[in-house]
Amino acid sequence: KEIHEQDSAIRDTLSEKDKIAEIISNLDGINRICFVACGTSFHASLTGKYLIESMSGISTDVILASEFKYSANTLDENTLVIFISQSGETADTLKALKVAKKTSKTLAIVNVLGSSATREADFVIYTRAGPEIGVAATKTYISQLVCIYMFAAILADNKELLNTLNEVPDYISEVLSKEDVIKDIASKYSDVNDFFFIGRGLSYPTALEGALKLKEITYIHGEGYAAGELKHGPLALIDDDVPVVVVLPPGDNYKKTVSNLEEVKARGAHVIVIGSCENDFIKTEVEDSFCINDKVKEIIAPLLYVIPLQLLSYYISVERGLDPDKPKNLAKCVTV
Numbered sequence: 001k002e003i004h005e006q007d008s009a010i011r012d013t014l015s016e017k018d019k020i021a022e023i024i025s026n027l028d029g030i031n032r033i034c035f036v037a038c039g040t041s042f043h044a045s046l047t048g049k050y051l052i053e054s055m056s057g058i059s060t061d062v063i064l065a066s067e068f069k070y071s072a073n074t075l076d077e078n079t080l081v082i083f084i085s086q087s088g089e090t091a092d093t094l095k096a097l098k099v100a101k102k103t104s105k106t107l108a109i110v111n112v113l114g115s116s117a118t119r120e121a122d123f124v125i126y127t128r129a130g131p132e133i134g135v136a137a138t139k140t141y142i143s144q145l146v147c148i149y150m151f152a153a154i155l156a157d158n159k160e161l162l163n164t165l166n167e168v169p170d171y172i173s174e175v176l177s178k179e180d181v182i183k184d185i186a187s188k189y190s191d192v193n194d195f196f197f198i199g200r201g202l203s204y205p206t207a208l209e210g211a212l213k214l215k216e217i218t219y220i221h222g223e224g225y226a227a228g229e230l231k232h233g234p235l236a237l238i239d240d241d242v243p244v245v246v247v248l249p250p251g252d253n254y255k256k257t258v259s260n261l262e263e264v265k266a267r268g269a270h271v272i273v274i275g276s277c278e279n280d281f282i283k284t285e286v287e288d289s290f291c292i293n294d295k296v297k298e299i300i301a302p303l304l305y306v307i308p309l310q311l312l313s314y315y316i317s318v319e320r321g322l323d324p325d326k327p328k329n330l331a332k333c334v335t336v
Ligand code: F1P
Pocket: 038, 039, 040, 041, 084, 085, 086, 087, 088, 089, 090, 093, 135, 136, 137, 330, 331, 332, 333, 334
């Protein structure tokens, strides 16, 4: 249900644009940004680093909330610390927020109205995705990303990107209308033991999020890797028992990612490509693929390419007789 609500959820998220512009107008003197988050919210934060650094050149760090204390002494009054949390109640994130506000300006990007993080932070942006009942975050991930995209685009005065975001809900509906393709792929791979997910640049956090969803709701080992990093060891783990999901949007990283795809194929891996429908490679060479409208350029690919990965985990979970909404050993809100 929540995967299917993503187009309407982000229509509401997009209405936060003016609020974000107002917050940015109050950020004089900021020369460093630091994201702090856990789990899926951490992957949204990694996307923020790529966007802000490439468009504004502002040095941006991403710190796991549980590791925050080792970097806390690097913050100062010129650092903006952005806390991303669906619940606004995650213990590690709240603890870090209480420390960061002593030295720095703080912004919380949160889904739950009135949650603790919204009371602690100097500034608040609501993701407006609506209630999320399933334990594993899906629609709130996309809405966090949309907030981060709006923040980065306004910061860089990138009007073209801001306008493009208005097209995303329609692209999402189009992706969701083709979910049967993923259902068929899921039925082929529901009893494997290990998966890899690879991508470069903006597609790297997408690969990490695909692997986390798989672990959370199917209990299959999923490893998200930067495609160019595979050669530094993990290629040894790839063989014909390990499917490799390749996040392959069009753009600057396309050719290099294809060469990584060829490396894993040469080791016998079954490759599942998420790529543009106009991509010759998809049309001719791979067995399992899901294609996305070729008008979706690399810059906005994280908002679309993660959806087939969410669906893949969902359908594998169902194939394995599990309840994807109630994964074992995972709470919606981790308060310890
Ligand atoms: C962080 C998080 C979620 C995950 C699960 C446990 O929560 O790791 O990403 O799906 O719900 O908590 P939050 O700080 O974003 O609420």
